[in-house]
Amino acid sequence: AGPDPLITEVQEWASGLGDGVDATPYGLPISYESDVIRRNVEWLTADTISSINFTPIHALDGTITPQGCAFERHHSGAIELKKEDYRLMINGLVDTPLVFSYADLERFPRENRVYFCECAANSGMEWAGAQLNGAQFTHGMIHNMEYSGVSLRTLLEEAGLDAAGDLKDKWVYVEGADASSNGRSIPMDKALDDVLVAFKANGEALRKEHGYPVRLVVPGWEGNMWVKWLRRIEVTNGPVESREETSKYTDTLADGTSRKWTWEMDAKSVVTSPSPQSPITHGKGPLVITGLAWSGRGHITGVDVSIDGGKTWNEARLAAPGTDKALTRFYLDIDWDGQEMFLQSRARDSSGYVQPTKTQLRDVRGLNSIYHNNSIQTWWVKANGEAENVEVS
Amino acid sequence: MSKFPNLIAATAVATALAVPAYAEKFGLGRPALPEEIAAWNQDVSPDGTGLPEGSGDVFTGEEIFAEQCAVCHGDFAEGVGNWPKLAGGADTLDHEDPLKTVGSYWPHLSTTWDYVNRSMPFGAAQTLEPDEVYAIVAYILYSNDLVDDEFTLSNENFLDVEMPNADGFIVDDRLTSEAHFWTDTPCMENCKDSVEITMRAAVLDVTPDETGEVPPAETGEAVVEEAKAEEPAAAEPVEEVAALDPELVADGEKVFKKCKSCHQVGDKAKNKTGPVLNGIVGHAAGAVEGFRYSKAMKSANEDGLVWTEEELSAFLAKPKKYMKKTKMSFAGLKKDDDIEAVIAYLKSFGG
Numbered sequence: 001a002g003p004d005p006l007i008t009e010v011q012e013w014a015s016g017l018g019d020g021v022d023a024t025p026y027g028l029p030i031s032y033e034s035d036v037i038r039r040n041v042e043w044l045t046a047d048t049i050s051s052i053n054f055t056p057i058h059a060l061d062g063t064i065t066p067q068g069c070a071f072e073r074h075h076s077g078a079i080e081l082k083k084e085d086y087r088l089m090i091n092g093l094v095d096t097p098l099v100f101s102y103a104d105l106e107r108f109p110r111e112n113r114v115y116f117c118e119c120a121a122n123s124g125m126e127w128a129g130a131q132l133n134g135a136q137f138t139h140g141m142i143h144n145m146e147y148s149g150v151s152l153r154t155l156l157e158e159a160g161l162d163a164a165g166d167l168k169d170k171w172v173y174v175e176g177a178d179a180s181s182n183g184r185s186i187p188m189d190k191a192l193d194d195v196l197v198a199f200k201a202n203g204e205a206l207r208k209e210h211g212y213p214v215r216l217v218v219p220g221w222e223g224n225m226w227v228k229w230l231r232r233i234e235v236t237n238g239p240v241e242s243r244e245e246t247s248k249y250t251d252t253l254a255d256g257t258s259r260k261w262t263w264e265m266d267a268k269s270v271v272t273s274p275s276p277q278s279p280i281t282h283g284k285g286p287l288v289i290t291g292l293a294w295s296g297r298g299h300i301t302g303v304d305v306s307i308d309g310g311k312t313w314n315e316a317r318l319a320a321p322g323t324d325k326a327l328t329r330f331y332l333d334i335d336w337d338g339q340e341m342f343l344q345s346r347a348r349d350s351s352g353y354v355q356p357t358k359t360q361l362r363d364v365r366g367l368n369s370i371y372h373n374n375s376i377q378t379w380w381v382k383a384n385g386e387a388e389n390v391e392v393s
Numbered sequence: 394m395s396k397f398p399n400l401i402a403a404t405a406v407a408t409a410l411a412v413p414a415y416a417e418k419f420g421l422g423r424p425a426l427p428e429e430i431a432a433w434n435q436d437v438s439p440d441g442t443g444l445p446e447g448s449g450d451v452f453t454g455e456e457i458f459a460e461q462c463a464v465c466h467g468d469f470a471e472g473v474g475n476w477p478k479l480a481g482g483a484d485t486l487d488h489e490d491p492l493k494t495v496g497s498y499w500p501h502l503s504t505t506w507d508y509v510n511r512s513m514p515f516g517a518a519q520t521l522e523p524d525e526v527y528a529i530v531a532y533i534l535y536s537n538d539l540v541d542d543e544f545t546l547s548n549e550n551f552l553d554v555e556m557p558n559a560d561g562f563i564v565d566d567r568l569t570s571e572a573h574f575w576t577d578t579p580c581m582e583n584c585k586d587s588v589e590i591t592m593r594a595a596v597l598d599v600t601p602d603e604t605g606e607v608p609p610a611e612t613g614e615a616v617v618e619e620a621k622a623e624e625p626a627a628a629e630p631v632e633e634v635a636a637l638d639p640e641l642v643a644d645g646e647k648v649f650k651k652c653k654s655c656h657q658v659g660d661k662a663k664n665k666t667g668p669v670l671n672g673i674v675g676h677a678a679g680a681v682e683g684f685r686y687s688k689a690m691k692s693a694n695e696d697g698l699v700w701t702e703e704e705l706s707a708f709l710a711k712p713k714k715y716m717k718k719t720k721m722s723f724a725g726l727k728k729d730d731d732i733e734a735v736i737a738y739l740k741s742f743g744g
Contacts, residue, residue: 041601046465046475047665049654050515076518077650089425091434097425104421129592133600158418173436179518181511183436232433240436241501243508247493250562256487258498262565266574276594304579309588313581342588352575364571368491380590389594393587 028068035059038069039136044125049077050180052119054140057270057292058277063144063319063327064114067201070143072209073119073223075180081229083213086177088155088197092234093170095160102199102213108150108158111196113219114326116294118142118265120222120249120371126358127373130389134277138377138389139270142294144327147217149198152191155233164235167192173240174216177231184225185239186218190263194219194325197230220296220325221263222371224249254366265296267355268374269303269330269347280385284338289316291345293328298350300328307334309342309378309392310357316345341381342392358391437507441552444506448547449528451535457525458532460713461514464655464666464720470494470536473666480536486561496537500559502551506530516654517724637737645738648731651723658742667721671742676700689718705739706732 029036038053045051052073055065072078083102091097119141125131132138156172164170172191175183186195196217199206206212211228218225224244239245245260252258271291274280280287289307293300300322304313319329330345347355358375380390437443459468465476472478482492491497495505510526512518521529531546534554540546546554594600649658655667662669668681679686679694686694693716698704708715709732711725726732 039601041599043475043599047654076512076515077654089429089433090422091425091430097430098422099425099429100422107421108419129597130594131597131599133594137600158421160418175433175436179512179516181435181518234434234436236438238438238440240507241439241504242436243504243512246501246504246562247495247499252486252491252493254487256491256561258486258562259565259567260562262567264565264567266567276600304581309585311583311585311588313579313584346579348579352577354574354576354579356571356574360574367489368486380593390590391592393585393589393591 054136058135065143067207078209079178089232090159093164095163098159114146115219116144117223123373124370130391135275145201147198148200149196152195171236173234174227175232176227177229183242252368266374267295267347267349267353269293269345276387287336289332293347295349302348303330304346305332306344307341343379437503439501439503444548445523447523450545451531454528454532464722514722641737645734648735674740687720
């Protein structure tokens with residue numbers, strides 16, 4: 001090959017002028033990145049208003065998910081609720097039922113924490129077998145953001161919990177302001193532990209689709225509990241057993257019994273690249289294998305990667321030490337021989353849990369679960385660099 | 394040298410003063426008024442806490458269900474398309490692909506009442522009266538063969554209803570039933586002899602097409618351009634199309650969000666829960682090809698009803714008042730401005 005004209009010839013951008021400041025007062029990604037977007041699987045639900053889309057995790061790196069491509073899940077559509085019209089009520093077994101405005105919330109001591117939010121149905125379409133061809137679709141119901149807000153404990157104590165008596169068997173019921181009235185019951189010990197009433201994510205206001213102006217953050221627990229457009233917190237004697245904690249977000253076992261209150265998200269990981277939407281395009285030689293790992297029970301202590309479908313495992317390099325209930329980025333840098341690979345990753349967390357295979361999960365839970373599929377994913381990377389979602393023996 | 398330790402000491406004191414003692418109150422917010430609590434504190438618990446007084450029978454429930462619910466859930470609660478089935482599925486929970494309905498799966502009747510009351514109908518939530526909710530829930534029980542057609546549900550007999558799957562749930566037991574997933578020594582080498590592909594996603598081929606082409610954002614401008622392009626084909630008089638106010642069309646697009654759960658417009662529009670609305674303004678009522686209309690809409694068509702702006706305005710203001718028994722389970726647009734805007738928007742989708 002001769003000299004590269006991109007180097008030897010003066011290019012237009014090296015001669016003319018680019019945009020001035022203020023060309024985009026709030027910037028969006030450059031047009032060349034227009035494929036890095038949330039995507040929907042149309043056949044999954046009856047309508048986009050009560051549906052879910054997926055984070056393009058195959059195309060992202062690091063751990064923080066930009067808000068603009070972080071998955072959305074709505075039950076009655078993303079509403080537009082002004083800060084001025086926002087009210088948060090605390091009622092039930094409290095000393096003084098209170099109403100807060102948005103401005104009130106801003107005056108409580110604030111916390112900043114990074115947490116992942118994973119829909120309990122993430123990977124749910126994969127229970128019966130490999131189905132969707134891409135990490136975005138198999139594992140994209142997850143995002144990871146830095147939240148700023150007030151601890152729920154602070155607000156509950158402001159209303160006073162003496163009226164609740166012994167807190168051990170008490171609950172809080174949290175409810176959103178949209179038409180779905182999504183509500184979930186949370187045991188008091190979790191409510192007083194690490195739950196946040198958040199109004200900023202990644203430094204800026206929450207996006208409409210994530211519950212602007214205020215959402216609940218329930219670290220490590222299924223995303224459905226992270227109530228958006230949070231409008232009411234009720235201290236109760238028992239769980240409300242709402243639709244979202246009985247008919248949905250329960251896990252039916254092979255014998256027809258169903259588990260309820262399966263709140264924690266089990267440790268899980270996935271190789272985000274190479275993967276079906278992110279094939280190898282450079283041939284053999286140095287290859288960066290990377291992915292994400294997380295656990296709702298603590299922090300990631302290690303990730304193992306296999307390129308031979310689980311016969312042998314190598315410990316991956318964590319980009320940074322795992323942190324509590326947040327995404328951890330891992331890398332395995334290899335010299336690819338150009339042969340096909342069966343790529344897998346296996347997460348381990350601080351509770352001693354090791355991410356199971358799909359066979360192991362099915363042995364316990366059968367095939368009728370919808371939620372909480374945290375099994376090991378396999379990508380069949382072919383010699384030409386393309387990858388496919390498969391299951392292996 | 395001497396200044397330094399003093400400075401640290403001073404800072405420490407200041408910090409201690411700035412941090413409030415444990416559980417000290419900030420005095421923020423205001424007491425919630427009883428009327429406010431009553432307005433929002435609507436949730437109903439399994440023991441009946443929160444249920445208002447009232448009652449409704451199966452017969453009344455069937456009528457309300459046909460009007461308000463059947464468009465998505467079917468006349469017999471059997472579900473339409475991907476919308477939830479509310480009846481059937483008895484004894485399927487241990488089968489492959491169990492059918493989970495109110496009858497086969499939901500453990501507490503309070504959940505159904507609470508959900509219908511606070512979250513339904515879809516697109517017109519919190520518009521039902523307690524007696525209507527009792528009647529709808531009675532009908533759902535009837536459609537699941539759990540009560541007979543003479544049944545009346547009320548706050549008095551609510552707890553007497555037995556839900557078939559009431560005992561079908563256990564509290565999360567992963568820590569014990571899956572205790573073997575907690576292992577100190579995961580296998581690293583020679584973990585299995587062979588690796589064979591047992592299932593391929595490509596065989597199913599259900600992954601959405603991903604070309605990387607993003608559809609252009611639907612701004613008001615784009616809509617107007619589209620309208621202009623379609624001008625010659627539009628059935629409306631030319632001057633009226635030309636008179637479309639871009640701002641009004643853009644406002645109408647926002648209002649149309651309320652309609653989008655059931656209706657589509659544009660090139661790729663298909664009949665969904667409601668018919669395609671391209672060219673609907675000025676078009677005969679009940680005449681979109683391939684859509685299954687209610688009897689009421691069919692007979693309006695036979696009577697020669699045309700969706701002029703006047704007729705459409707009246708329909709959109711109060712659909713059920715305008716046409717009793719229409720399948721459209723939408724409460725109506727309260728503001729005249731919204732109606733005007735959404736009609737302008739619909740006009741931009743010519744014919």
